[in-house]
Amino acid sequence: MSKKLYPLKFEPIYQYRLWGGRRLEHWLSKPLPKNEPIGEAWLLSDRKEYANKVTDGFLKGKTITELMHKYHDELMGLNTDQIERFPLLLKFLDCHEVLSVQVHPSDDQTDYIPEGDTGKTEAWVVLETADDSIIYSGLIKGTTKEDLRDGIKNNMVSEKIHRFIPKIDDAVFIQSGTVHTLGGAVVFEIQENSDVTFRLYDWDRNDPKTGKPRELQVEKAIACIDYHQVEIGPVIPLKSSEDKNTELLFDNDHFKLWRIQSDAPVEVGFINGPAVLVCLGGEGEITYQSKTYSLVKGEVMLLPAVVGQLVLDPKLKISLLQIAIPKKKPINQS
Template sequence: MEQEQLYPLKFEPIYQYRVWGGRRLNSLLEKPLPKNEPVGEAWILSDRADHSSKITNGKLKGKSINWLFEHTPKQLLGKLQGGFNRFPLLLKFLDCQDVLSVQVHPSDALKDYIPEGESGKTEAWVVLETGKGASIYAGLKSGTTNTKIKADLEKHQVADDLASFKPKVGDSILIEAGTVHTLGDVVVFEVQQNSDVTYRLYDWDRVDAKTGKLRELQVQQALACIDFSKVELKPVITTVKANEPVLRELVIDNKHFSMSRITGEYPFMVGNEAAPRVLVCLEGGGEVESGNEFYHLAKGEVMLLPAISGACPFVPDGNVTLLELCLPEV
């Protein structure tokens, strides 16, 4: 039998050391960063065996997101119950102080390149902060071939094959599986399929300060996973769904996830009675009203609205910017 009724749930971020990380997540998240090391990622909603997000509010404080799947699947998932054995999305903030490796993720179709228990990996970014050297590499330059990439790898010039642009705050970019990509000197929000399969093509001959060694590359696997039709990618053009009482924009909509951005200062509705939704607060804050209780959401926090909560009013403290994410249909 399922437990007491679920409610809007908040989670503690999980920080990750990355050689390319920085300290800028300090200004976004309340939890202090680990001292004296670069932090590249904050996993704000993660259901993985090695990193399972813990609830920080209410009677279920300390329970993991995986616990919810085991004990309250119907309340959590609604019509999506039975479609997943774990939460299908992984949500992060990234502080890319230095440029990441040039990398690619496999699509779901490339079974030979996906370890057991994993999936392909399509992801999307929303740019939150940019530095003077901010750059996003997304896709190849038109006409780039496998032969040319191999030759440029030998010469340590693979960056010449990548399409790039200078991002600005608010830009959103869809990185479908098979897209060669990297980014640097930016802070972004990332939503992705719940997968940790990454193949590094090139890492700028960088030495990891923790190990004193070059990081491992997976050149052959990366080359096999590249979709050479993914070229010259640019920020997505959002679709305005409503202007009153707040601005609602559809940012990304694909078979893996849907993401909307809500901006304004007046109360509005979030959530859905049929399936769970996830809120991520990028600016401002406010309260979700559910079951005659109020649940505060601040900048940098994530909130999981279980299906049982249904549609809920959100009352901003002032001007607020939220992302609302929907899970894939099954």
């Protein structure tokens, strides 16, 4: 009898970033590397250089990449035909200092995307703020390519970008082509499984590890900007008419994301498609085929399509994000 897939949890992968801090130790049980700023914890990544490993069960130590090869249909369900690797990259970011001003290409800007990669639409959910928290999202209305070039020349790029002070629980959607950055906050980030970033400006700072400025990609960044993406603010959550504990934050071609806050049992997972649960607070348990799986703050759980819908039973009032992957549209062959 072959072994079956089950609810899967993964070990986070920490990433050095010069703008990072040490606040992710409050969100994850895995100790941070010592004596360096950690800007990112990759929670679920199917990338060649950084693939998360399963933490328990008979698949312990296997990467999401290996699972996508061996259990592709069981994991992805109705998405099987159109998806080869897991299409999302999930992270916690500790933006102790402000990130570079940057832009990501869209999926159809293939001249700017390495082979095998995609464009990058992303979104943030704000988890912690500080006195210096700031989000830059979208250009000031009317800003032109020439305005940006002048801003770079005169160290005034930030004056061309819309900004606001974020609050905890704010949710911000960053469509590909949007000029953006943030600082002074801890956020959850969901994005297309892509690492294509073009830096427009990096605040004239040096990387302490190299003593040199980081590379900019000004021309590529300017070419990929969508000048219609202006003055982006937090989204307005869409409350569920069926479940007062659930609200929809993001719904686009790449991902759907709900926020669930409940002290009563709640249904999670989907029929014929995978679900990802990200616990932001509290704890709960899921029972599947007579075995109990726990979920606590900072953990990510992937429910394979074959697992279907389950009931999550909170032990302490739980706050979590539930993510679905929309079925990919057939590729036009004409």
